[in-house]
Amino acid sequence: MDEFEFIRRLRGKANRTGLPAQVLTGIGDDGTVIRPSPGKDLIVTTDLLIEDIDFRKKETPPDVLGHKALAVSLSDLAAMGSTPRWALTSLGVPKQVWNTEFLDRFYDGIFKLAERYQVKLIGGDTSRTPARIIVDTILIGECLEGKAVLRAGAKPGDLVYVTGELGAAAAGLRLLNRGADPTPAHSKEARDAAIERVMRRQLRPEPRVGWGLVLGEEHLATAMIDISDGLSSDLHHLCEECKVGATIDRAKIPIDEAVKILCGRRALDPLMLALHGGEDFELLFTVSPENASRLPKKVDGVNASCIGQIEPASSGVRLAEGSSVWELEALGFQHFKN
Amino acid sequence: MDEFEFIRRLRGKANRTGLPAQVLTGIGDDGTVIRPSPGKDLIVTTDLLIEDIDFRKKETPPDVLGHKALAVSLSDLAAMGSTPRWALTSLGVPKQVWNTEFLDRFYDGIFKLAERYQVKLIGGDTSRTPARIIVDTILIGECLEGKAVLRAGAKPGDLVYVTGELGAAAAGLRLLNRGADPTPAHSKEARDAAIERVMRRQLRPEPRVGWGLVLGEEHLATAMIDISDGLSSDLHHLCEECKVGATIDRAKIPIDEAVKILCGRRALDPLMLALHGGEDFELLFTVSPENASRLPKKVDGVNASCIGQIEPASSGVRLAEGSSVWELEALGFQHFKN
Numbered sequence: 001m002d003e004f005e006f007i008r009r010l011r012g013k014a015n016r017t018g019l020p021a022q023v024l025t026g027i028g029d030d031g032t033v034i035r036p037s038p039g040k041d042l043i044v045t046t047d048l049l050i051e052d053i054d055f056r057k058k059e060t061p062p063d064v065l066g067h068k069a070l071a072v073s074l075s076d077l078a079a080m081g082s083t084p085r086w087a088l089t090s091l092g093v094p095k096q097v098w099n100t101e102f103l104d105r106f107y108d109g110i111f112k113l114a115e116r117y118q119v120k121l122i123g124g125d126t127s128r129t130p131a132r133i134i135v136d137t138i139l140i141g142e143c144l145e146g147k148a149v150l151r152a153g154a155k156p157g158d159l160v161y162v163t164g165e166l167g168a169a170a171a172g173l174r175l176l177n178r179g180a181d182p183t184p185a186h187s188k189e190a191r192d193a194a195i196e197r198v199m200r201r202q203l204r205p206e207p208r209v210g211w212g213l214v215l216g217e218e219h220l221a222t223a224m225i226d227i228s229d230g231l232s233s234d235l236h237h238l239c240e241e242c243k244v245g246a247t248i249d250r251a252k253i254p255i256d257e258a259v260k261i262l263c264g265r266r267a268l269d270p271l272m273l274a275l276h277g278g279e280d281f282e283l284l285f286t287v288s289p290e291n292a293s294r295l296p297k298k299v300d301g302v303n304a305s306c307i308g309q310i311e312p313a314s315s316g317v318r319l320a321e322g323s324s325v326w327e328l329e330a331l332g333f334q335h336f337k338n
Numbered sequence: 339m340d341e342f343e344f345i346r347r348l349r350g351k352a353n354r355t356g357l358p359a360q361v362l363t364g365i366g367d368d369g370t371v372i373r374p375s376p377g378k379d380l381i382v383t384t385d386l387l388i389e390d391i392d393f394r395k396k397e398t399p400p401d402v403l404g405h406k407a408l409a410v411s412l413s414d415l416a417a418m419g420s421t422p423r424w425a426l427t428s429l430g431v432p433k434q435v436w437n438t439e440f441l442d443r444f445y446d447g448i449f450k451l452a453e454r455y456q457v458k459l460i461g462g463d464t465s466r467t468p469a470r471i472i473v474d475t476i477l478i479g480e481c482l483e484g485k486a487v488l489r490a491g492a493k494p495g496d497l498v499y500v501t502g503e504l505g506a507a508a509a510g511l512r513l514l515n516r517g518a519d520p521t522p523a524h525s526k527e528a529r530d531a532a533i534e535r536v537m538r539r540q541l542r543p544e545p546r547v548g549w550g551l552v553l554g555e556e557h558l559a560t561a562m563i564d565i566s567d568g569l570s571s572d573l574h575h576l577c578e579e580c581k582v583g584a585t586i587d588r589a590k591i592p593i594d595e596a597v598k599i600l601c602g603r604r605a606l607d608p609l610m611l612a613l614h615g616g617e618d619f620e621l622l623f624t625v626s627p628e629n630a631s632r633l634p635k636k637v638d639g640v641n642a643s644c645i646g647q648i649e650p651a652s653s654g655v656r657l658a659e660g661s662s663v664w665e666l667e668a669l670g671f672q673h674f675k676n
Contacts, residue, residue, distance in 0.1 A: 001437060003464050010445060014459045023424065023460055032461040034424055036480055037375040046476055048428045048465040086361065086372055090386045090428075090474045099339060107348060121352045122361055123370040125474070126341050127386040136428045136463070136474040138384055142374055 002334050004237070025150060028241070030079040030226055031141070033148045041148055043141045045076040051132040059176055062102045064203050065135065066109025072228065073139035074117060074207035075281040079226035081149035081216020082141035084117050084209065089124040090136040097133065117209055149216050151241035154223035154286035158310040160246055161295070163208050163282045164302050165256035166231055167270055170277025171263065172202025186261050194258035201256070205281040210300040215285055220294060224285040230278035230332025236317055238284060245315035248308035248328060275319075276331040286310055340672050342575070363488060366579070368417040368564055369479070371486045379486055381479045383414040389470040397514055400440045402541050403473065404447025410566065411477035412455060412545035413619040417564035419487035419554020420479035422455050422547065427462040428474040435471065455547055487554050489579035492561035492624035496648040498584055499633070501546050501620045502640050504569060505608055506594035508615025509601065510540025524599050532596035539594070543619040548638040553623055558632060562623040568616035568670025574655055576622060583653035586646035586666060613657075614669040624648055 001009075011027040019025075024033035024041065031045035049069055051057055060068070070087060077084045089110060093102065107121075114121055119139070175198060186194075208226075215221040225238045231253070239246050255274045263270045283304075287295060297303060308320075319328040339347075349365040357363075362371035362379065369383035387407055389395055398406070408425060415422045427448060431440065445459075452459055457477070513536060524532075546564075553559040563576045569591070577584050593612045601608045621642075625633060635641060646658070657666040 006441065006464065010459075013445065013449065020458055023458055027459070027461055032424075032426070034460065034478075036380055036423075037378050040375050042374055042380075044424070044426060044461060044476075044478070046426050046428050046461065046463050046474070048430055048463045048472075048474070050430050050465050050467050050472075052468045053466050085374075086370075086382070088370070088382060088384050088476070090384050092386055092388050092472065103344065107351065111351065120358055120361055121348075121365070122372065123365055123382060123384065125384050125386045126344065127388050128391050129388050129472075130390045130470065132468065134386075134388075134430065134467075134472055136384070136386070138382070138426070138476050140372075140382070 024148070029151050030076040031082070033080070035145065039145050041143050041145055043077055043080045043082040043143065043148055044138070045073050046136060046138045047072045047076065049135045051134065057133065060203065062105035063109030063112070066106040067113050067204055069135045069137045070110050070113045071205045071207050071281065073137045074113070074209055075205070075226040075228065077139055077141040078207050078209045078212030079149070079224050079283055080141065081147065081212050081221065081224065082143040083213060084119045084139055084141045086122045086140045087114060087119050088122060088138040090138070091124065092127040092129040092134040094129050094131055143216055147216050147219070149221045149224040149285070151223055151225050151238050154238065154242040154244055154310045155288070156244055156310050156312050158222050158286040158288050159292055159306050160248065160284070160286055160308040160310060161304045161306050162227070162231065162254065162284050163211050163304045164280070165254045166227070166280050166282060167259040167274035167277050168198045168201035168256040169205065169279035169281070170273040171256070171259045172198035173279070174268070175199065175262070176202065190261055194261040197258040198262060202279065205279065207281055208283045208302065211283055211302065211304070214296060214299050218294065220287055220291055221285040222288055224283055227280045227282045227284055228278060230276040231284065232275045232328055233330040233332030234284055235328070236330040239317055242310070243313050245311040245313050245317055246308055247311055247315065247318045247320050247325065250319055250321040252305060252307045254305045275328070278333040362486070367489050368414040369420070371418070373483065377483050379481050379483055381415055381418045381420040381481065381486055382476070383411050384474060384476045385410045385414065387473045389472065395471065398541060400443035401447030401450070404444040405451050405542055407473045407475045408448050408451045408477070409543045409545050409619065411475045412451070412547055413543070413564040413566065415477055415479040416545050416547045416550025417487070417562050417621055418479065419485060419550050419559065419562065420481040421551060422457045422477055422479045424460045424478045425452060425457050426460060426476040428476070429462065430465040430467040430472040432467050432469055481554055485554050485557070487559045487562040487623070489561055489563050489576050492576065492580040492582055492648045493626070494582055494648050494650050496560050496624040496626050497630055497644050498586065498622070498624055498646040498648060499642045499644050500565070500569070500592065500622050501549050501642045502618070503592045503594040504565070504618050504620060505597040505612035505615050506536045506539035507543065507617035507619070508611040509594070509597045510536035511617070512606070513537065513600070514540065528599055532599040535596040536594070536600060540617065543617065545619055546621045546640065549621055549640065549642070552634060552637055553621070556632065558625055558629055559623040560626055562621060565618045565620045565622055566616060568614040569622065570613045570666055571668040571670030572622055573666070574668040577655050580648070581651050583649040583651050583655055584646055585649055585653065585656045585658050585663065588657055588659040590643060590645045592643045616671040
């Protein structure tokens with residue numbers, strides 16, 4: 001059983017008696033939509049980060065960890081098209097970390113990112129751990145009643161978009177793990193700049209809060225998910241929820257330039273990082289053809305690329321290159337592989 | 339720095355620009371009160387449980403862990419006088435635990451308790467850990483606008499109450515750690531029943547949801563906190579928030595009968611367990627003298643005892659026995675002692 005099967009099973013159990021009227025979505029989206037009062041919906045999301053699984057202490061300064069902990073939840077709320085409002089942080093640390101500058105710097109990272117989006121830290125919990133740091137971030141956002149963008153909702157014919165560029169976060173992780181490949185085709189300056197960029201994309205992801213808001217408020221996206229596991233896996237998640245297929249055009253996938261510079265062509269294919277790498281925290285969304293012209297060119301300086309279209313479920317999820325079409329497998333990140 | 343100093347500092351930082359209108363309480367109460375829309379308030383709380391700190395796997399069956407994870411958060415919401423509604427569970431487990439019956443049984447424990455209070459599991463996160471299980475439970479409740487009961491609000495002259503009996507959860511923990519003391523004064527049957535009771539109080543705490551609702555809806559409690567750290571520490575927390583003192587009458591503290599049976603008088607003083615033991619998850623609350631007669635005798639079969647009264651801050655927090663009065667130190671549980 002992988003974690004996605006697990007989530008399906010849990011959703012079945014949790015929803016076996018049906019969802020109460022106030023719960024619009026249960027388990028299985030980027031966040032959960034509840035409607036405590038008419039007129040406004042709340043979206044809740046939670047994200048665990050575990051030392052030595054999701055980050056390593058030696059390469060993640062405390063403020064960077066704080067930034068990332070909040071950024072991944074901001075990305076989830078962006079993928080629901082909602083405005084982030086309130087955060088809670090549950091933090092477990094070993095005794096030897098407690099009385100150090102870690103705590104102040106960790107919260108500095110949270111506060112700095114929170115202020116940028118006017119998010120308020122309103123609570124949390126602290127605990128000792130026998131070893132290793134763990135962080136659980138809870139984020140609550142809001143949107144007008146019925147305006148949340150779910151993973152479900154795309155129809156055959158809808159266009160598939162992705163914000164920004166892909167592959168750099170995964171390239172950053174590989175740099176951390178293995179160091180850079182020799183790439184004599186590029187200057188030292190170009191390589192240094194590329195290294196700086198992929199490390200930043202890995203360690204300090206920028207959630208696409210502005211894009212999420214535009215897509216939600218203007219009712220432009222028919223379905224949306226953030227790319228945390230990888231384009232291939234997250235496209236599969238979206239298609240499953242929508243009960244559709246999709247065809248992605250290989251030539252249209254926006255691969256980060258820094259990834260192309262750093263990947264020795266024979267050592268590592270930049271396309272593989274862009275397709276399966278994960279942690280880019282870009283938004284993957286679908287738009288009906290008649291609304292495509294209403295999409296903004298850029299939001300907060302970030303553009304969006306049309307990379308394919310939604311098909312009937314029978315087509316499956318596919319990658320097209322010229323006249324060739326292959327099945328696109330979900331090869332992104334999983335915590336528990338079979 | 340202990341964790342309470344840490345929370346004070348964090349609260350100062352989080353609130354240095356003031357609380358936005360929608361946040362009624364920030365960090366530092368049992369839960370946080372937000373008002374997304376007029377007419378109704380939401381209360382959010384989160385609780386971390388870490389293996390080998392908050393529980394040991396060998397003596398905590400998975401369903402019992404699920405029960406406890408939700409129960410501690412239900413207790414927080416009860417202490418805010420609110421109705422629990424929606425839960426999210428973040429769960430981190432090592433790979434060797436993943437494909438076992440642990441997951442199903444853990445969620446069985448959650449679902450069973452959730453159904454009793456009509457709480458809906460609406461989301462969460464799962465992650466792998468290198469070792470040890472960690473659980474973070476997020477619970478959202480609601481109440482009518484302005485009806486949440488905070489830790490602050492008690493005034494000198496208010497009476498201090500506690501629900502149920504104290505000390506059994508701590509006695510259960512000591513039984514787990516050290517085994518039972520010889521207590522020849524009691525029959526084997528009485529001792530077996532007492533052991534069963536204190537183990538249940540330690541492993542399967544019963545949140546006082548009904549009492550919390552009555553005290554909140556009827557506006558009976560002027561301040562409230564749940565006893566998770568211990569009566570002495572939690573009374574100190576409440577008095578700090580209210581900027582008052584309190585005097586507790588030793589003779590009126592409801593000590594669990596099972597604790598008296600199990601504590602060899604010279605080995606362990608039942609009163610010490612009742613005062614400082616923690617994890618009883620009873621409610622500690624204050625009531626103005628004119629409202630005392632409106633308190634119900636019992637809620638869900640559990641009574642409440644008047645154990646003392648609120649004094650001016652200058653009196654400090656004290657324990658009275660006959661004509662003697664001592665300072666009552668906060669000797670309850672702390673994750674990070676100085």
